[in-house]
Amino acid sequence: MADVFGDDDDVQLIPATCDSDWTLASDFLLETVERCRRQKIPLWTHEQVCVAALKQNYHSHSLHLLRYRDIWIGCVFISFDSDVFWPDIDTNSSVFFHKLAISDAYHGQGLGEKALAALGNLAKHSQRRWLRCDCHGARPRLRAFYQAFGFDLVDRKPRLGFDVARYQMRIESAHTGN
Template sequence: MLSWTVRPAQLTELPLCAGILEAAARNLQARGESLWPHSAMTVERLTAQYPPASFRLGWLGGQAAATMVLLAADPDFWPDALVGEALYLHKLGVPPEFQGQGLAQLMLEAAVSEARAEGCTFLRLDTTWNRPKLRAIYEQFGFEVRGRKVVHGYDVALYELRV
C-alpha cells in the first residue's frame, strides 16, 4: 500500500491544487456532469476566492493525488454560523487517474480530523442541489442536509457533519 498523507499546500504547490481541480472539472464535463467551469480552476482565480493557506493536498506515494479547501468561515453560505464552530469544505477534487481509490473519502476523513483538532463541532459544505451522485457521497459519509438556498445564482444543498 502506498503511503497517504494530507497537509496544507505550500505556495509553490498551488499550481498542483489548481491542476487537480482543472483535471477533475474537465473529466466531469466530458461525462456531462459539469460541476465547476474548468477555466475557473487557475491559481489566480482560485486564490481570488480562497486564501492560499486554506488549500490542502493529499499525497499518495509522493504524488499529489487530491485537493480541497478548508475555511474557518463561510458567510456566503452560512451567514448565521458562530465563529469557530465549524470548518467549511470547498473544492474537493481528485483527478481522473486517481479516482476510484477512495481518496475523496480519505480527504473527508482528513477534514474531519482537522476540524476536531481546531476544536470545531461541525464540518460543513455546500454542493449543487441537482447533483445526486455527489450528494450521495456526502450522505454516505454521514453528512446531513441542513438547508437549501440560492447563493450567487447556484441552487445548493447545505450539509453538516458533527465531528
C-alpha cells in the same frame, strides 16, 4: 495544530507553501472539471479554477494538497469559522471545505472517503464541532457520497447564483468525547 494529518495509509492534508502548489491544485481541479463535463455534470468552469481565480477567491493558507502514500492525488480548500455560503447561521467552531478534487488517476479508489476522514480529523484536532461543505444541488451522486459518509443535508436553495446543497457533520471532540 499540526500541519499534516494522517499516516501513509491515510490521505494527508498538506498546506500549500509555494506557487507550484497552486498550479498543481489548478491541474487537479481542471481534471475534475473535464471529467464532470464529459459526464454532463454541473461544475465549475476552466476560468473558475485557473490559478489567478483561485488566488483571488481563497486565502493562501486555505489551499491544502492531498497526499496518499507519497503521491499527490488531489486538493481541497479549507477555512475555519466563517464561509460565504453559510451567512445565516452561527458558524463558529466550524471547518469548511471547498473544491475537494481527486485526480483522475486515483478517482473511484476510495480516496475521497479517506480525504473526508482526514478533514474530520482536522476538525476534531482543531476542536471544532462541525465539518461543513456545499455542492451543486443537481449532483445526486456527490450528494449521496456526502450523506453516505455521515453528512446531513441542511438545506438546498439558490445562493450566490447557484443551486446549493449545504451539508454538515457533527464532530466529536478530541478532548471531551462529545
